[in-house]
Amino acid sequence: MMPRHTTPDLDATDRRILTILQRDARIPNTELADEIGLTPAPTLRRVRRLEEEGVIHRYVALLDPKLVNRDLMVMVRVTLDKQTKQGFEDFADKMRARPEVLECYLCLGDTDYLLKVCVADLDAYQNFLVEVLAAIPGVRNTDSTIIVKQEKYTTSLPLD
Amino acid sequence: MMPRHTTPDLDATDRRILTILQRDARIPNTELADEIGLTPAPTLRRVRRLEEEGVIHRYVALLDPKLVNRDLMVMVRVTLDKQTKQGFEDFADKMRARPEVLECYLCLGDTDYLLKVCVADLDAYQNFLVEVLAAIPGVRNTDSTIIVKQEKYTTSLPLD
DNA sequence: GTTGAAAGATGTGCGCC
DNA sequence: GGCGCACATCTTTCAAC
Numbered sequence: 001m002m003p004r005h006t007t008p009d010l011d012a013t014d015r016r017i018l019t020i021l022q023r024d025a026r027i028p029n030t031e032l033a034d035e036i037g038l039t040p041a042p043t044l045r046r047v048r049r050l051e052e053e054g055v056i057h058r059y060v061a062l063l064d065p066k067l068v069n070r071d072l073m074v075m076v077r078v079t080l081d082k083q084t085k086q087g088f089e090d091f092a093d094k095m096r097a098r099p100e101v102l103e104c105y106l107c108l109g110d111t112d113y114l115l116k117v118c119v120a121d122l123d124a125y126q127n128f129l130v131e132v133l134a135a136i137p138g139v140r141n142t143d144s145t146i147i148v149k150q151e152k153y154t155t156s157l158p159l160d
Numbered sequence: 161m162m163p164r165h166t167t168p169d170l171d172a173t174d175r176r177i178l179t180i181l182q183r184d185a186r187i188p189n190t191e192l193a194d195e196i197g198l199t200p201a202p203t204l205r206r207v208r209r210l211e212e213e214g215v216i217h218r219y220v221a222l223l224d225p226k227l228v229n230r231d232l233m234v235m236v237r238v239t240l241d242k243q244t245k246q247g248f249e250d251f252a253d254k255m256r257a258r259p260e261v262l263e264c265y266l267c268l269g270d271t272d273y274l275l276k277v278c279v280a281d282l283d284a285y286q287n288f289l290v291e292v293l294a295a296i297p298g299v300r301n302t303d304s305t306i307i308v309k310q311e312k313y314t315t316s317l318p319l320d
Numbered sequence: 321g322t323t324g325a326a327a328g329a330t331g332t333g334c335g336c337c
Numbered sequence: 338g339g340c341g342c343a344c345a346t347c348t349t350t351c352a353a354c
Contacts, residue, residue: 007227017226021221025185028348042321042348055227060220060315061181067167067215068178070317073265075235075274083263092311099318105233113234113304118317145274149266151252155220155315157230157278158259188329202340204331 008053012052013038015159018055022156047104062155069120073147076115078133081140083112094136100128111143169211173198175319177206178215185219222315229280233307236275238293241300243272254296256296260288271303 010018016036020027020105027035033043050056065071080087088106091113095104103116125144133142170178176196180187187195193203210216225231240247248266251273255264263276279285285304293302 005162007229010228013201018221018223022223023218023220025219025221029350030348037324041323041351045321052187053227054224057222057224058183058221059185060183061178061185062217063178063182063317064214065317068170068317068319069167070319075265075267096312098318102311102314102316103310104312105235105307106311107235108306108308111305112351113311114307129258142275145271147265147274148264148268150263151266151273152256152260152261152264155222156259157223157225157228159228159230189331190329199341199344200329201331205339208331 008050008055010055010159014046014050014055017043018050019156019159021056021059023046065118070118072119072121072125073150074115074117074125075118075135075145075147076117077111077143077145078113078115078139079110079141080112081138087138088112091136091138094132098128099131100124168210168215170215170319174206174210174215177203178210179316179319181207181216181219183287198278224270225278230278232279232281233310234275234277234279234285235307236277236293236304237271237303237305238273238275239270239301240272247298248272251296251298254292258288258292260284 013036017032020032020035029044029047030040032047033040036043044058065073078091080091092104092106095101095113095115098118100119101115102118103114105114106112107114117125117128119128129142129144133139173196177192182191182194188205189207190200192207193200196203198206207216225233238251240251252264253268255261255273255275260277260279261275262278263274265274266272267274277285277288279288289302289304293299
């Protein structure tokens with residue numbers, strides 16, 4: 001496997017493959033080959049290479065949050081009290097362990113961490129704030145922004 | 161197809177299927193069947209039903225942003241000037257048309273919209289701010305939070 | 321990158337509990 | 338109503354070119 005710090009060269013065909021797989025991870029290789037104008041064998045070789053290089057990180061199913069009763073999304077800005085390396089790592093570890101925390105970002109500016117949290121309803125969110133966030137030593141302040149409507153959601157990175 | 165406003169009943173087997181597919185969308189049906197303790201035929205029927213009901217919204221490949229040179233992520237808080245229905249819809253439409261805007265949320269509170277933007281570097285981001293956001297009439301204010309490190313990123317919704 | 325052939329996965333019909 | 342079996346179909350995968 002190529003070391004992950006080396007940026008692989010992606011030609012136009014690779015980028016077309018990636019764009020299609022970002023839209024539909026389950027497209028049969030035969031159909032993918034058709035769309036990019038190659039035969040199945042080299043197409044599959046390219047896909048396998050992109051997987052091994054880590055360009056394709058994983059294949060996932062996206063669910064409808066409403067239909068699985070996880071409809072409340074909240075963005076939380078968190079500032080920590082003592083800004084030590086250990087304090088930051090502890091916080092990030094705790095967020096990784098919480099399934100309702102979908103995303104956790106270390107940020108520049110006033111905010112230390114940004115969280116995207118997904119729960120069933122406001123009761124569940126209040127519970128998260130009180131029992132999880134507030135229970136972490138070193139959390140100085142949190143600011144929750146309730147999401148009313150998802151106008152756009154995509155995981156597709158634009159490729160030049 | 162079941163109307164999408166009807167919440168389908170998900171039993172424990174359905175939830176196990178969904179949890180696995182959220183992790184690995186390309187698992188062979190035979191293997192999925194093994195993991196949940198059914199034979200392939202009823203397993204596949206359940207997966208198809210979950211797809212038709214819309215519980216499974218789509219299957220996608222997730223890429224490594226670094227390896228495709230889309231490494232700068234920014235969260236942008238946007239407030240609009242004139243808070244008319246048309247103004248909001250126009251803004252959301254423009255965000256949907258921009259490939260570097262991965263997510264766009266209508267929010268409660270001081271912020272009207274939250275954006276997650278993914279670009280190659282600060283130059284590209286400045287270009288987005290000036291040429292795209294600032295060019296939209298009705299945008300009163302924007303506040304950008306640069307993401308330094310992605311501590312956690314998952315698309316998996318926790319299922320009870 | 322192409323062809324062709326073997327191995328394996330998907331998907332359907334039907335009987336059963 | 339959902340499960341399991343068996344069979345036909347299509348896809349993946351690996352040669353050799």
